[in-house]
Amino acid sequence: MELHNASKLQASYASALFKDGRSGIVMIAKGSWPIKAPENTRPCLLPESEALPIQETDTFTGEPGLSAPVYENDFPSVKPFCDVIMHACAHAPQGKSAEQVQVGLEVSNIAKFFVVTGACKWTKWASLTPPQPFTAQPVSYDLAFGGTDLTQQDKGQVKVCMANPVGRGFMPLHPFKAIEGKPGPQTHETGKPVVDPSLNYAPQSFGPIARNWAPRHQFGGTYDQHWIEQVRPFLPDDFDERFYQCAPPDQQTAYLQGGETVTLHGVSPEGTLTFKIPENAVYMAVIDHHGTEHVLSPQADTLIIEPELNRFSIVWRANWPVHRTPEEVDTILVGTPTRGWRHARMTGKTFVADKGKRIG
Incomplete structure (x- = not known):
């Protein structure tokens, strides 16, 4: 199987197991x-040296499972x-x-706002000290409730706290005398500050x-004796493909079509940042072992925004079922191939790109 990348995007593929x-x-x-x-x-595609690489594994801020996820691998089937x-980071105005600073993210039907505070600690009376002033403060689940x-x-x-096992401030079993000096959470819902370490x-x-946080974990399905005896190695009957969504539920929207306006609040010294999603149509196809080209319909299903790095990244995804073996697929195409490439393929010749043009 060959991957021919005629686009300026990064491209890759992996094996997949579908729900059926x-x-x-x-x-x-x-x-x-x-x-x-x-x-x-007009915003131009960043060179590969400055772009967010394709992620083959999950990454975390610290020890996996005990710290906040950063990037999830790019290869869920759908x-x-x-x-x-x-x-x-939250940035103080001017x-x-x-x-404290209110931060926000708006795109399509997403409009999410919350408050970021400076460092604070719990007192022996189970209250929080006033937050320390800041000019820039990272926003992370490590620092959230x-x-x-x-x-x-x-x-x-x-x-x-199944919604965030790696955060701070959730201490329902702590006696009051053991709470003093513990770091408090540095984000909270607007108008709903954290005031009690025993509450959720x-x-x-x-x-x-x-994947094991709420509410995402509920979509993973049931792995019981029935699954072991009747279903394994396939996915359980109640598996829900929403399990593949790594964003919080209030940060999920319809597939990007291009042209959407994204507005960011409080995450830059300038205050508000606005940009548009590029209107890029990505060509993807597979050529089977008979030589037939099957055009696919890739969807832009992941948007990663990184204001501190002045970049945003988009992932387009498509999939293709294999009936018997992966050898059924001869070539994967990303980007529209040139006439020269198609001619070389038809005549059985080796295609050589013009100097300086990326072909894969």
Whole structure:
């Protein structure tokens, strides 16, 4: 199987297992653009050296499973919706230090806002100290409300904030005297500050959520004795493809079509940032072992925004079922091949690109 990339995007493929038990191939194309382009110029695709690479594995801010996810691998077989992810810092207006800043993300039907505060600690009365002023403060699930309370693990009691097991501030088993000095959460819903470590609050961040976090984990299906005896190695009957969505539910939207306006609030010294999704049509196709070309319909199902790096990235995805073996597919095409490439293929010759033109 050959991948021929005639586009300027990064491209790759991997094997896939679909919900109905079929095997197949998932193909992706990925590109990055600047959020802020030079004045009066059209944003151009960033060179591969500056672009967000294709992710083959999950990455985290620290130890996997004990810290916040950063990038999830790019190869789920399908995503029913578009994930919108943002890695950002909250910036105080005009660069003047502030104790809290409201941040926000708007695109399509997504309009998410919450408050970011400076560092704070719990007191022995189970209240939070005033937040420390800041000019720039990272936004992460590591700093959001959540956590895992192991205080009484020796008694067989463990409490987990399933919406964010790696956060801070969730301490329902802690005695008051053990709370003093513990770091408090640095994000909260607008108008709903965290005031009690024994209560549950909605964790606030823009990053991805892990597969074993709520509510994502509920879509993974049931792996019981029936599955072991009757279904394995296929996916369980109640598996839901929404399990592949890594964005929080309030950061999922319809597939991007191009031309959508994205507005970011409070995540830049300039205040508000606005950019448009490029109107790029990505050609994808597979050529089977008979030489027939099957045109696919890739969908833009992942948007990753990184204001601190002045870039945003988009992933397009398509898939193709394999009936017997992967050898049924001879060539995967990303981007429209040149007439020269097609002629060389038809005549059995080796295609050589013009100097300086990327072909794969």
